[in-house]
Amino acid sequence: MARIGVLALQGDVSEHVRALERAGQEKVQVVEIRKSGQMEACGALVLPGGESTTIRRQLESFGLTQELKAAALGGKPILATCAGLVLVSQEVEGDSKVRPLGLMDIKISRNAFGPQRESFEADLQIKGLDQPYHAVFIRAPAIAQVGDGVEVLACVGGAVVAARQKNLLALAFHPELTKDPRIHQIFLKMLEA
């Protein structure tokens, strides 16, 4: 059985836990990561939605930054959604409030679509999925620039909103808020590879 850790410092943790359990059925065990030493026993990690400034600060204050970096470099599959996308990026455009972890060769823009009144739902064409995926964007970031080796998976207007680089799958939207399990299933497949 694969063990998957959801970073549980702040944000919609329980939604990811449920989505993983739904997608993986009996085959996954999901644990919440709050303390140093817990990540090592996990085969894959999820960085949930929430406030990136808050989560970044808590990573630092509980000494989890290095462990997370090591897990990513060591090849553990990581699913990063919304605030998680901000954290894994190389650089945040025009904003010094979050120091990203630099795990993925992307430059992102926070709150790219504006305040909450501009938050939206949309049917996305995602590479690798036959049918459109109904995606929920909440004060979402967007990927402004991708480096070599980063595969773009989906766009809204001109903005990249989903991308993959090796073991990292990063999304500007929230697959954990809808019942469609396909994104979490793609992620679980990365574990098998």
Next chain:
Amino acid sequence: MELENLRFGTELLKRGFAKMQKGGVIMDVTTPEQAVIAEEAGAVAVMALHAVPADIRKMGGVARMAHPEIIEAIIEAVTIPVMAKARIGHFVEAQILEALGVDMVDESEVLTPADEFHIEKTKFTIPFVCGARNLGEACRRIKEGAAMIRTKGEAGTGDVSQAVLHMRMIHGQIRSLKGMDDLQLMKVAREIEADLDLVRECASMQRLPVVNFAAGGVATPADAALMMQLGADGVFVGSGIFKSENPQAMAGAIVEAVHHYDDAALLARVSKGLGAAMKGMDASTIPEAEALQNRGW
């Protein structure tokens, strides 16, 4: 992707926004400088208002929505979500807050109510949070469109007892629904003046269908952790931060306390060196007519 195919202001987006706040601290601020302190301390959002509840109590007079200039300056100063309070029933204040780009409106009993009716919140694109003392109130607000509930507590007192009372009340009432058949649920719905479908949902989920924060009297890291241990999804801190001796330290400590609410050793460590908490007042000494929690229905 055609941009015109996007959908805005849905219930999923509103409740989803509230879910992103879970496990976080939302802090009352009255200036951009305070907003920056809150953000740096790790707040998940700030609540913009013209005076903190403790000062509103002291000043008397009519308490209204904050000045637009202040709200705009606060939005400009931080990247975390900015919420602002509108008077109960004052849907035009809420319209103005939405136009200013506020992320969430708190239809708040801390301000002077404008109507016996609450705002019809489903009509707005942005989400609302509302106060509640019990399950009936919480369900009525959710039915009107609230995407998030908070306990009313007794704002501006620094006395956590009323927030505890309201959190225990809501959770206790939800627990009592467990195992009831539909006829019994119908009876409860009628008694507490709540929508039956919502009561059914609470019974089966064993929680409110929206995020439920604690508010109204949280003044120390211990208070915040207490509310989390009692089952709150997160915490609002009003006067507790900027009426304390060292707001910066208090703000940071409350954030840590909420994230690690079940770790007593850590709570002991972060509770040190904070200086004096807000002085506050015993909520039970407030005459019935002056209690903010009795505003709204």
